Every structure is written in C-alpha cells, then in structure tokens.
Amino acid sequence: MKKIKSYAKVNLFLKVTKRLKKFHKLYSLIVQINIFDEVLVKENMKKKNTIFFIGKYKANTQNNTVINLLKLMKKKFSSIRYKNFDISIKKNIPNGSGLGGASSNATSVFNFIKKKYKLKISDTESRKLLAKIGKDCPLFLNKKVKLIKSSGEKFVEFTDNPKLNMLLIYPNLTLSTKMVFNKLKKISNISDKKKFKLKDKKKLLEVCKYYGNDLINPAINIAPRLKSLINSIEKIEDNNFYSMTGSGSAFFLISNKKKSLLNAQKMIKKQRNSFWTKIVKTI
Secondary structure, three states, X not given: OOEEEEEEEEEEEXXXXXXXXXXXXXXXXXXXXXXXXXXXXXXXXXXXXXXXEEOOOOOOOOOOHHHHHHHHHHHHOHHHOOOEEEEEEEOOOOOOOOOOHHHHHHHHHHHHHHHHOOOOOOHHHHHHHHHOOOOOHHHHOOXXXXXXXXXXXXXXXXXXXXXXXXXXXXXXXXXXXXXXXXXXOOOOOOOOOOOOOOOXXXXXXXXXXXXXXXXXXXXXXXXXXXXXXXXXXXXXXXXXXXXXXXXXXXXXXXXXXXXXXXXXXXXXXXXXXXXXXEEEEEO
C-alpha cells in the first residue's frame, strides 16, 4: 500500500467579504506546509468502508469527511459503486486548529481513487464535488498557492512559492468553524485590493499584515485565553509577522531567521508547556 501525504494549510490572511445563506464569501491567501497526515487506502472484500484513525489527534470514525466523500463518490461513479475500502489515517495535524486536516484527508483520498480507477472528472467538476464535503476541500487538489475570491472552490492559483518558514502554535483548543463565523459581527469591504508578488517576501508580509484575519476577534470571544497567547507572541523578537490560520485556534509566526523561530518555540514551551508547536515551511 502506498502512503499518501495529506498536507496542512495556512491562511496567510483572511477577510470575510459577504454573508450568504449557508456560508461566507472570503478573500484569503492559502499556502500548504510540510506537515501532513499519513493516509493508507486499500480496497477490501467487505460490504462496507472501514476507517481507522491513529495518532494523537484521532477523529470520529463514524462521521467524518472521508466517509462522506466515499458515499458521494460511489453515488457518482458507477465503476466504484460496489467497491469498498479500508482506510487508515495517522493524524499529525491537530483537529479544530484551522490547519485544514479533515479537508485535506478527504481530498487526498479523492485524488488517490480518481487516479487508481481512472475516473473521468474535470478539474471544475472535481472542485464542485469536493465543495459538497467541505468548502476547503478543493484547495488540496494540488499544492499550489491559492487566492480565494469567493468560497473554497473558487480561487486563483499561483506558480510561485513564497518559501516561508514559520512556527505553528496550537493551544490544544478545538474551535468550531461554525461558532466562530456566527460570532463575526463585521463584514469587510475590500474595494481596493492590494497587489503582491509571492517572491517579494517583504511586500507579501506587508499585505498579510494589512489584511490580517477577520476571525481572530470572534475566536477570542469564544476562547478569551487566546488573548494571552497573542500577548506572548507579540513579545517575541524578530517576529516578522504572526496571525491565526482559518477559524483557529492555531497561530503561526513567520521569521526570516530559523534561529528566531527556534528561540520563539523554546519561549512558548517554557510559558505554555501544554501547547503543541512545530517549525514548518511552505511547500
């Protein structure tokens, strides 16, 4: 069995531009990073799909994105309608962190089955199908940097990679995406969108600072202890830029110097030993 790498993502900035009935319109820059869940997929001779989660961040085996994806794919593609799978996922990406682990898992399984069984489906249709599982899912169809201009399945892709090093900080706090969005009071009006080039790190981080993440205050409203984490981050020297990814609760800190990230990691662990931290880079 081939091990599939299911990568995490980070929202370098996130603006909420409109409320719709079932979701919100976003303007957000997404990069994938070199931390991943490990997925194994094997066809079985049983009459049902089985899924096993292992690792520190095990998910619900009964109701999850992968099970929902398999149900949808079997309805759509007659060639796999009567096939069933054993799927094992080692969870290295924290749940409820805003790092996109669940969406990435589903899309990784989709890509594997699509290729193995030579399913005929266009990129546009793939996006639409995956968006039914989760708005973030289409972002993981490939590893390119993406700028969301509406919802998860509508984005612009870049060929360049900003090559950023960052420290992830997860305060072992699971936040509900729905709850965070429900706490959002103000919608952003972005009439003049800032221009940036991914290779110009200084300009890129200036744009990220300018936009920030609209969901930080709603997240703090739900979990006030995030404010103390922000206070700790702001005391770190050589802090080029920091923010929260997605709807939280994970934060990231970007610095040009890897030594600065190592020092920041030591400081966070000294102050908050229970927090999960990891130094990563964009892929």
